[in-house]
Amino acid sequence: MDVVEALQRQATACEDLGSPMYAEVLRLLVDDYEVGGVTVEVLAEYDGRSFGEAIGLRLLAAVHGLVLSGETPELAAFYPSVGGTWDAVLGWEAFKQTMQSRIGEIRSLLAQPPQTNEVGRAASLYGGLLHLVDAVPLPVRLFEIGASGGLNLRADHFRYVADGTTYGAPDSPVVFDEAWTGKVPAADLRIAERVGCDIAPVDPLTPNGALTLTSYVWPDMTDRLERLRGALLVAQQVPADIRPEDAVSFVNGMELSEGHVTVLWHSIMWQYLRRTDRTAIEERLAGLGKQATESNPLAHVRLEPHRVLTHGHNEDGWEYRIDLQTWPGGELRRLGTATPHGQDLVWVS
Numbered sequence: 001m002d003v004v005e006a007l008q009r010q011a012t013a014c015e016d017l018g019s020p021m022y023a024e025v026l027r028l029l030v031d032d033y034e035v036g037g038v039t040v041e042v043l044a045e046y047d048g049r050s051f052g053e054a055i056g057l058r059l060l061a062a063v064h065g066l067v068l069s070g071e072t073p074e075l076a077a078f079y080p081s082v083g084g085t086w087d088a089v090l091g092w093e094a095f096k097q098t099m100q101s102r103i104g105e106i107r108s109l110l111a112q113p114p115q116t117n118e119v120g121r122a123a124s125l126y127g128g129l130l131h132l133v134d135a136v137p138l139p140v141r142l143f144e145i146g147a148s149g150g151l152n153l154r155a156d157h158f159r160y161v162a163d164g165t166t167y168g169a170p171d172s173p174v175v176f177d178e179a180w181t182g183k184v185p186a187a188d189l190r191i192a193e194r195v196g197c198d199i200a201p202v203d204p205l206t207p208n209g210a211l212t213l214t215s216y217v218w219p220d221m222t223d224r225l226e227r228l229r230g231a232l233l234v235a236q237q238v239p240a241d242i243r244p245e246d247a248v249s250f251v252n253g254m255e256l257s258e259g260h261v262t263v264l265w266h267s268i269m270w271q272y273l274r275r276t277d278r279t280a281i282e283e284r285l286a287g288l289g290k291q292a293t294e295s296n297p298l299a300h301v302r303l304e305p306h307r308v309l310t311h312g313h314n315e316d317g318w319e320y321r322i323d324l325q326t327w328p329g330g331e332l333r334r335l336g337t338a339t340p341h342g343q344d345l346v347w348v349s
């Protein structure tokens with residue numbers, strides 16, 4: 001895909017997902033690219049890459065990182081994430097000047113794939129676990145692949161409010177008002193172990209890791225930023241073991257444990273795995289599933305996109321589903337749907 005098409009598509013996605021600022025910046029980048037401005041110097045070598053490489057998001061995150069680090073006060077004045085107000089004329093001028101003056105640094109940052117740890121997806125995990133422990137009332141051992149900074153492994157330490165009922169930790173700095181629609185059982189969730197893996201984990205306890213994770217949140221999406229900043233605080237109190245490891249080897253190392261329900265969890269990472277790796281993980285789960293008993297069960301909870309036909313037309317769309325599979329037995333339940341960042345969560349069962 002050419003750079004212009006990739007940026008245009010990303011602009012539409014940002015608009016649809018609630019970031020008018022980034023939609024505007026991306027369209028201004030397109031205009032600048034088409035007239036041979038500084039954007040060409042920054043992005044030309046990425047012409048022909050797939051949309052999945054998210055070149056627009058890489059550039060936006062590189063610049064946001066500079067803003068968050070306090071190194072570009074003239075641009076920070078236009079970033080809501082640091083108290084500024086976006087302005088399409090003056091903000092864009094400052095954005096272009098930053099690209100010009102920090103071009104070497106920005107280009108080297110572009111090599112880094114996007115590294116989002118979206119706290120909004122925690123509600124799907126948490127609700128999925130409540131459904132699980134309602135049926136299987138045992139302490140949970142939580143294993144996450146593609147965990148990024150591991151923030152969502154602390155999902156039970158966030159507060160969720162739905163239909164006047166509060167779930168999770170009432171005093172948490174991470175708050176989900178109107179967390180979902182539909183019913184979630186008020187089950188007694190106890191998490192005994194939190195372990196994650198990622199091929200490129202980010203340590204949320206270091207200033208640099210926290211800045212990296214924040215730089216991938218879109219600056220005008222204040223709810224997402226507040227949740228991320230709250231989750232960074234929670235991470236300092238609630239330990240989780242995040243290993244620099246590939247998903248396949250991590251799942252191969254998983255074992256069941258008597259008296260616990262062992263859970264594999266993941267969100268928006270399945271698409272990054274090769275087909276052979278997905279099959280290897282499914283086979284390992286099936287193998288563990290055969291060993292599972294009532295007192296030694298296994299579960300798989302995930303929020304991942306599925307291709308669907310939209311509105312009866314012969315056109316592909318994506319549905320972000322929360323699925324729960326449990327062993328012994330291997331029963332698969334569709335629990336709900338959400339949007340890519342975890343909003344508009346609806347429980348169907």
Ligand SMILES: C[S@@+](CC[C@H](N)C(=O)[O-])C[C@H]1O[C@@H](n2cnc3c(N)ncnc32)[C@H](O)[C@@H]1O
Nearest residue numbers: 116117118146148198199200246247267269272
């Ligand atoms: C879009 S992010 C989602 C992160 C997190 N699950 C969330 O929902 O916020 C995808 C993550 O998968 C990781 N990843 C990609 N391929 C992987 C693999 N083969 N094994 C482990 N992690 C992988 C990436 O490094 C990245 O952190």
